[in-house]
Amino acid sequence: MPADLAVLGLGHLGLPAAQAASAAGIQTVGFTPDPRVAAELTAGRPPVEGSLTAADIRRMLAGGFSASSDPAVLGRVRTALICAPTPLGTDRRLDLGHVREAAAALAGQLRPRMLVVLESTVYPGCTEDMLRPLLEEGSGLRAGRDFHLACSPGRLDPGSRRYGYANIPRVIGGLTPACTEAAAAFYGRVTDKVVRARGTKEAEAVKVLESNFRHVNIALVNEMAVLCHDLGVDLWDVLRCAETKPFGFQAFRPGPGVGGHGVPVDPGSLPPAGRTAGYPLRMVELAQEVNERMPRYVTQRAAALLNEHGKSARGARLLLLGVTYKPDLPDQEGSPAREIATRLLELGAQLSFHDPYVAQWRAAGRPIPRADALYEAAAAADLTLLLQHHSVYDLQGLAAKAPLLLDTRGATPAGAAHRL
Incomplete structure (x- = not known):
């Protein structure tokens, strides 16, 4: 049976998206340029440590999910989600190489009226400035006219029993209003609530704000931990008391450092030099320094x-x-x-x-x-x-x-x- 959805990038972001779509009855194919990853998934084994379990993969396969390294499968779907990883490079900037590879593979198979959504963590402006030209040049089609293009930044809480893919509101920003509505129609099949952003840049900037909100507040309590220890104050009692305030306060907990797959660090998740007015997020830079x-x-x-x-x-x-x-x-x-x-x-x-x-x-x-x-x-x-x-x-x-x-x-x- 031809797939309705293609997920490009089968890691910590792409596999949960494919799982949610499969559970919703959407015929889904996972695309990876690495035949070994496709073979691992086909055999029911998770290719990425800490993502889905083998039992999760087997249930997806039983529901019709398939994995392939053949780009031809991308030409038979109506929707493509780009969920490629964007790790920090040695210069502490986002490495967009995997997104470019996914775009190149998809561009050669792009068809009119297809919906393309970028879920990868990127800087504000990336969907229009980088992804759009790659898709248009490789396909000969025009975004917003011949195919729909949107951004919906990943929102996951790995391991959470309370928040899963379906009950986390999905932020969507399209290149055009029609692109936004096409994306909203798709995500309405897999999530309970869709939140429409003004455009792709606004949707991308949501990820920057959300990640940095947590990053900065963790840095604050980490500094409080050092201060309280020096003063002989029980920080944990301070937190217990402070979180009883019913307004204007949200409790965060200190720890030995920060980790995970989110990229909260400025300037890594901001546009390249020369694209902004030259005002870095100084508070975020300081938070990074504290947490590191x-x-x-x-x-x-x-x-x-x-x-x-x-x-x-x-x-x-x-x-x-x-x-x-x-x-x-x-x-x-x-x-x-x-x-x-x-x-x-x-x-x-x-x-x-x-x-x-x-x-x-x-x-x-x-x-x-x-x-x-x-x-x-x-x-x-x-x-x-x-x-x-x-x-x-x-x-x-x-x-x-x-x-x-x-x-x-x-x-x-x-x-x-x-x-x-």
């Missing part, structure tokens, strides 16, 4: 805690609990655990780790031993660091076993451990 120094701060706190108990970091046995970026997920993208481990190794510490979702782990180019007997390892360690609070951890029990426990997530009961 948290792994160093956690390392210093660990060393200071050891010193307070008559031990040196050199030769000390340290157990790291949780090395993924988010609780109850196997995804390690951007997790601060690796930098913390690297810094501790540089101090001469002997490391082991435990994570229910990670079987093997490396830091500073070397394998870190996995502690299979968790409580015995905590009892034997000079210091245990909770870096990620997976729900399977019995923190009260671990606090009773561990000679020293540094909780960077504020998850332990008051008085049970040293908290960030």
Whole structure:
């Protein structure tokens, strides 16, 4: 059966989109230029760690989903979603190479009246300035006249039991009003609510605002964590009290650093130099600076805690609990655990780790031993660091076993451990 939808980019953004469409009864094909990825999916195996489970993939296949590396499949669909990854490059700018590759593959198969939607994280203006010319030049068709073009930035909360693809409102901005309505008609089949933006740039800028809102507020509470520790103030009690205010406040929690697949960092998600008035988001730059120094701060706190108990970091046995970026997920993208481990190794510490979702782990180019007997390892360690609070951890029990426990997530009961 010919597919109705093509999803280009089968990673952390594309697979959930394909899953939601398949669940809604939309015949979906996933396109990837890598035949190995297509083969993995066809065999029922997730090609990306921390995305969907094998059971998820099998259910999609049973519902009619297919994966292919043949661009010809793109010419038989009515809607194409570009969900290619846009990681930060070495210059801390978005790497749009995968989006360009997806556009090139799609342009050669583009047909009149097709709807193309960009979901990838991009800078405001990318849909019109980069994607549109690639599609028009490669197809000979004109966006807004011959085919519909829109942007709908990805909005996912991986691992959430409350928010899934269907019940997260979808922001859509089209090149023309007709493009917006075409996109709204499609997303109305897979989501409960559609929010129309004025255009593609506004939709793209929504992602910048949403990501940076969280980024800046995490940086604020991270700075509060350092300040409160220096003043001898219980930050977690401060947060408990502050979040009772019914207006003008939203509680965020500090931690050992930030991670994940979102790109909140200016200037990486803003247009290239020369496209703006030259006013950077200075608050975001500062937030990035604050959040990036948290792994160093956690390392210093660990060393200071050891010193307070008559031990040196050199030769000390340290157990790291949780090395993924988010609780109850196997995804390690951007997790601060690796930098913390690297810094501790540089101090001469002997490391082991435990994570229910990670079987093997490396830091500073070397394998870190996995502690299979968790409580015995905590009892034997000079210091245990909770870096990620997976729900399977019995923190009260671990606090009773561990000679020293540094909780960077504020998850332990008051008085049970040293908290960030």
